[in-house]
Amino acid sequence: MDAQITIIGAGVAGLAIAERLSREFGDVYLAEKHRTFGQETSSRNSEVIHAGIYYPKGSLKSKLCLEGKRMMYDYCRKHEIPFKKCGKIIVATTEDEIRIIEDILDTAAGNGVNDLELIDKDRIAELEPSVFALKAVWSPSTGIVDTHSLMKSLETGIILNGGLIAYDSEVTGIRKIAGGYEITITDSDKSSFTFTSRMVINSAGLASDLISEMAGLADEKLRINFCKGEYFRLNPPKNRLINRLVYPVPAHNLEGIGIHVTIDMKGGVKLGPDVSWLSSNVFDYKVTASKQNEFFRSVRKFLPFLEYDDLSPEMTGIRPKIQRRGEPARDFYIREESHRGTPGFINLIGIESPGLTSCLAIANYVREMISI
DSSP: OOEEEEEEOOSHHHHHHHHHHHTTOSSEEEEOSSSSSOOSGGGSSOOEEOOSOSSOTTOHHHHHHHHHHHHHHHHHHHHTOOEEOOOEEEEEOSHHHHHHHHHHHHHHHHTTOOOOEEEOHHHHHHHOTTOOOSEEEEETTOEEEOHHHHHHHHHHHHHHTTOEEESSEEEEEEEEETTEEEEEEEETTSOEEEEEEEEEEEOOGGGHHHHHHHTTOOOGGGOOEEEEEEEEEEOTTGGGGOOSEEEOOOOGGGSOOOSEEEEOTTSOEEEEOOOEEOSSOOOOOOOOGGGHHHHHHHHHTTOTTOOGGGEEEEEEEEEEESSOTTSOOOOOEEEEGGGGTOTTEEEEEOOOTTHHHHHHHHHHHHHTTOOO
């Protein structure tokens, strides 16, 4: 075999897996169709280190988020990755919403998140004097991270460990052979070549279902549904009025967690993402300027200082959901597929939020599936 392990996709999860495995195994390859890492979901998100509040007890999202949060803060300190444990508040602006955030507290406690606090208007005013809420959940362990620096550090680790990264290398074919897989790569010049690998790890994000199908694992229940999320920027000088993350109560079925307010490492503030299910899986990164009023009205209920012209279009991301519109939230799908006739093939499908927070824990979880 040309490689022991081939990882497909250099988003933050693929990078973390490749860095973890290249510490231990030789001949680890990472193939990425774009010219560099993190060009899709991993670079178009809120950059939040989540506390693990919302996810069902016993789910991979809950387990890996809690483990990943701890690992992320440790990794950032060790490797001098810019981060900030700024905390967040989940605000209730009506009596009905108070009941919802009380339920959120119960869910979080069941998941082992034991640092949350239900706070009143006085405490809210201490933390965020410009925010209106009747009550709020205070999460001190939520934070933000510079995702580009994180991914660059993981990339460096792979190289130092002896792993090989091939950019501009799109996987266009996978064939099961004795003892492994034959993988076809098409490069930026549209030239194709093949190599063999004992194991394949599919971490292709928005294309993960298509990669799975190439290996003969078509499954309608694992079809990726593109869910677009747009962001608007809070213009200076009012960005200085926000110091932490501010979230509304989450949307039904956790399709999204509401248009929320996040800060970045440079002091910028953005609002979003919203939820817009795309009718086809097209890479639509256009920001819809006409949504400004929708964002303004949604957020003004807890940011009373906001005026319409304080907002400007910012960016768009796409979530790789296996949940369909209107359905209950789905868990991460991370499985070694021997039971479906493809031993040594590991699928990661539907790695949406909290995928960034969980990436280092996901890497350890995948390591436990490897027996070579």
